[in-house]
Amino acid sequence: MYDVIIIGGGAAGLFAAANLKTEHAILLDHSHEVGIKLLITGSGQCNLTNTLPVEAFLSHFGNKQQRNFLLPALQNLTTKILYEWFEQRGFPLIVRADGKVFPKSLDAHDVRDFLVSHSMAHIRTNMQITAITALHPGFRITTTDAAYDTRNLIIATGGMSYPRTGSDGSGYDLAKTLGHSIVPPKPALVALSIEEYPFKHLAGNSVRDAWVSLYHNEEKAAYEQRKGDVLFTHDGLSGPAILSCSRFVRKQDVIRLSLIGGANHHEAEEILLRALSAPKKLITTALKETGIISSLAQTLVDMAGIERDTTTATLDKTKRKALANLVSALPLRVSGSKGFQSAMVTSGGVALSEVNRKSMESNLNEGLFFCGEMLDYDGESGGYNLQAAFSTAYLAVQHIR
Ligand SMILES: Cc1cc2nc3c(=O)[nH]c(=O)nc-3n(C[C@H](O)[C@H](O)[C@H](O)COP(=O)(O)OP(=O)(O)OC[C@H]3O[C@@H](n4cnc5c(N)ncnc54)[C@H](O)[C@@H]3O)c2cc1C
Structure with missing residues (x-):
């Protein structure tokens, strides 16, 4: 039995993997490579956060419920702590005059590759998940090739915008099989x-x-x-x-x-x-x-x-x-x-009322965690969505048992 399985290797899943305390973990992604959406963020330069303090940062999210939900995650991993997380690991960042933060190289590939190189979990791509079963305790993840048991499960499958990047909404079905409700997804940040x-x-x-x-x-x-x-x-x-x-x-x-x-x-x-x-x-x-x-x-x-x-x-x-x-x-x-094909983010997703905002753990299944855009929040453009993905992932990882 694994300590942790992460489903989804986008910003949230990769950041969770890079912060695990155990190597007895795997990350499963159905795409041919991880972090495809990360590569196109900020026009390929990856605007990974900004310099705003928590309250001002949260004012750029959809509604009061979302802000309230994200508060503990953002207080735990603030924009400043995220900045230091990268810098202290030898990954230089730059802050633009407008407060937006980018990798110094201005290349999103570097962010993706850096997170992959820090992953504690073994990354497996092209993994089609066919079923998730709650074992009480733990979960069994069945793929087309094999079945894996884990004590903790982190689902980080993103929303359904830019579906060609792998976030095609199929993760919502995984959450549904574990009893979670999905607030109907809509394209947001869209022309x-x-x-x-x-x-x-x-x-x-x-x-x-x-x-x-x-x-x-x-x-x-x-x-x-x-x-x-x-x-x-x-x-x-x-x-x-x-x-x-x-x-x-x-x-x-x-x-x-x-x-x-x-x-x-x-x-x-x-x-x-x-x-x-x-x-x-x-x-x-x-x-x-x-x-x-x-x-x-x-x-x-x-x-x-x-x-x-x-x-x-x-x-x-x-x-x-x-x-x-x-x-x-x-x-x-x-x-x-212009719809999901060109929306930068998805509003809707796993209902926030069913997730503990202090740990990102499901209120319905012990040991199940959600993070990133698959949750029912959406921020404006300017580094808000990646920071939220990182902060929710970080909080989840700190609460796995
Ligand atoms: C064009 C564009 C530019 C953007 N620019 C910025 C920016 O500069 N700054 C910013 O803050 N935000 C930006 N965003 C938003 C940001 O990219 C997302 O909010 C963020 O990537 C969400 O991270 P995530 O890990 O939750 O999901 P994703 O990054 O979407 O990752 C989800 C992962 O899960 C995998 N997956 C999905 N379903 C399954 C399944 N059923 N089984 C297995 N694996 C699965 C996918 O293959 C994917 O690897 C941009 C978005 C777009 C589309």
Whole structure:
């Protein structure tokens, strides 16, 4: 009988393996290699945490229940302790001006390989798990090749976003066979598609520090606001501000965008009206002077029904107002999200009420632990999800018996 079996060799499973106190352990992964998702984090550079203290860090998670659940894990392995964990083992990190932490090499492969090289568990890939049975005490893990008994079982199979990385949602079924409930998984941190999208030709361009406001259908007041970069895609919007809004967005919601970087809706309107009060100047020129890129300026002029040779001197009041509305609060209706194929994280997963937040142990099965994204939490982009995976894994390992 093994002391520990870990199922899933992603960020959480590998970090758990690297912190085990026993070598009588195996890590089973169904993919052909471990840590595939880790390799694509932070655009291949791996933004593994940030420098925020616990409270501020947790404010970047979905809701109060998630924050409350993650608190003991984050207090136990803070962003600072994680930083030291790597540095003290001879793995140098860098902190960017915005507080995001990366490996000094800026190569996610190094993080994955470092964790693998520190694994106390023997790693076995291409392992298809067909059954888990509770032995009271312990568990039997049956794979297509063999059966393994263990006193402690850590399930760290991730969510179901980017399924090609191995996190395909099959881990939820393993948890279900042990009696756990799964909060229905949804894509989070995901690009949005927009109805009658007018900016296809701008794909790849972004507005720096745009204000984004979300409205349910015809409601007057915004229910969520974010400031950050917004990226135009070929059929909708992406970029940090949109990704962090995406977990709240429902189909048919309206997004209002301020297109003048750094300015909120009101400030953007004022900046534009000031630019339009200049004596005789083409409207597109006035728009460009506010920082709006040329191709976007051209499109906005067309959308406001303004002839291209119109100048600030000949622009009538109604069209001025129409243009100001577009620039300060451009309305775009959400037709859907890009789904699990391109969502950075999954919201939903193993119900938090069934897991002890002080140990990550199941409330239903002694010796069973969960960690990482397969739990029902999801954080914003910026190192929050990897830190949460590491912290929950670390806490689980400290409580195995
Ligand atoms: C494009 C992209 C970029 C990202 N960038 C960042 C970033 O820079 N910073 C950040 O903090 N977060 C980032 N994230 C999120 C972060 O990668 C995840 O939250 C994190 O990897 C979750 O770790 P995990 O170990 O819980 O799951 P995963 O890393 O998904 O690992 C799960 C593992 O379990 C295995 N597995 C699944 N099911 C089974 C099964 N049934 N049997 C056996 N094995 C199984 C899989 O093969 C996989 O190896 C990014 C995500 C994506 C998609």
